[in-house]
Amino acid sequence: MKTVLLLAAALVLAGCAASKYRSSNRDYKKQVKGFAKLLREYPVEDSAGLPYAPEWVGTTNFGMRRPNFVVIHHTAQNSCDQTLKTFTLARTQVSAHYVICRNGTVFHLLNDLLRAHHAGVGRWGNDTDINSSSIGIEIDNNGTEPFTAEQLASLDLLLGRLKRAYNIPVANFVGHSDIAPGRKVDPSKNFPWSDLAKNGYGLWYDTTAVQLPVDFNPMQALRIIGYDIRKPEAAIGSFKLHYLPQDTTRVIADAEKKILFSLQQQSQ
Numbered sequence: 001m002k003t004v005l006l007l008a009a010a011l012v013l014a015g016c017a018a019s020k021y022r023s024s025n026r027d028y029k030k031q032v033k034g035f036a037k038l039l040r041e042y043p044v045e046d047s048a049g050l051p052y053a054p055e056w057v058g059t060t061n062f063g064m065r066r067p068n069f070v071v072i073h074h075t076a077q078n079s080c081d082q083t084l085k086t087f088t089l090a091r092t093q094v095s096a097h098y099v100i101c102r103n104g105t106v107f108h109l110l111n112d113l114l115r116a117h118h119a120g121v122g123r124w125g126n127d128t129d130i131n132s133s134s135i136g137i138e139i140d141n142n143g144t145e146p147f148t149a150e151q152l153a154s155l156d157l158l159l160g161r162l163k164r165a166y167n168i169p170v171a172n173f174v175g176h177s178d179i180a181p182g183r184k185v186d187p188s189k190n191f192p193w194s195d196l197a198k199n200g201y202g203l204w205y206d207t208t209a210v211q212l213p214v215d216f217n218p219m220q221a222l223r224i225i226g227y228d229i230r231k232p233e234a235a236i237g238s239f240k241l242h243y244l245p246q247d248t249t250r251v252i253a254d255a256e257k258k259i260l261f262s263l264q265q266q267s268q
């Protein structure tokens with residue numbers, strides 16, 4: 001009898017733990033059903049007045065669209081619980097595919113093939129809809145503390161899986177600050193971009209064999225790398241946060257031109 005009671009208590013407790021996100025989980029499934037319905041739709045209704053053929057011809061050769069970028073963030077919050085709460089309330093309108101907690105636990109909040117709302121207004125090269133083309137990863141971090149070894153180990157595993165699954169180019173692992181200069185500063189200067197680059201996620205520079213051309217244009221280099229240079233100082237700020245995190249100036253000195261040229265050469 002005692003065992004039965006204990007078992008019942010354990011079940012109730014487990015039920016409580018599972019129910020915390022029950023309503024948002026239900027909402028997720030409902031929305032996915034709606035998208036599945038859209039995928040089945042033919043003919044697709046539009047208002048362009050196109051002279052569509054009366055007969056439907058469906059091709060046999062297609063797949064799902066795949067992400068081609070990874071955008072890394074820090075949450076600027078104090079716990080995973082806080083972030084999960086933010087991402088499961090409809091009114092916040094924000095989310096990310098993954099959240100990595102301080103102890104290395106990974107939450108996968110939505111299917112990689114669906115569009116998360118993590119990038120906001122952003123631009124990389126001529127891509128102005130980063131949410132549609134990217135996977136968003138949020139790392140639980142308040143913005144001033146170092147990232148934990150457990151988080152970075154999980155991140156490394158996750159990036160490896162994404163890179164293999166979607167064939168994501170090395171240069172397409174970027175930070176939120178890279179795609180939103182002047183608006184975002186995450187991940188912070190504590191983020192180890194050079195270590196990530198060693199493992200094949202994101203570019204890094206090598207200035208040892210760089211011969212700077214006489215007509216080198218640093219702003220054009222930033223643009224070629226991918227930065228939105230409409231606000232030059234903001235673009236330089238994002239570049240420095242990523243590649244020269246201790247440097248808070250907003251000018252490009254001669255030594256830094258070599259860094260830019262090295263990155264530009266890898267981006268062409």
Ligand SMILES: [Zn+2]
Pocket residue numbers: 072073074118176184186
């Ligand atoms: Zn962000």
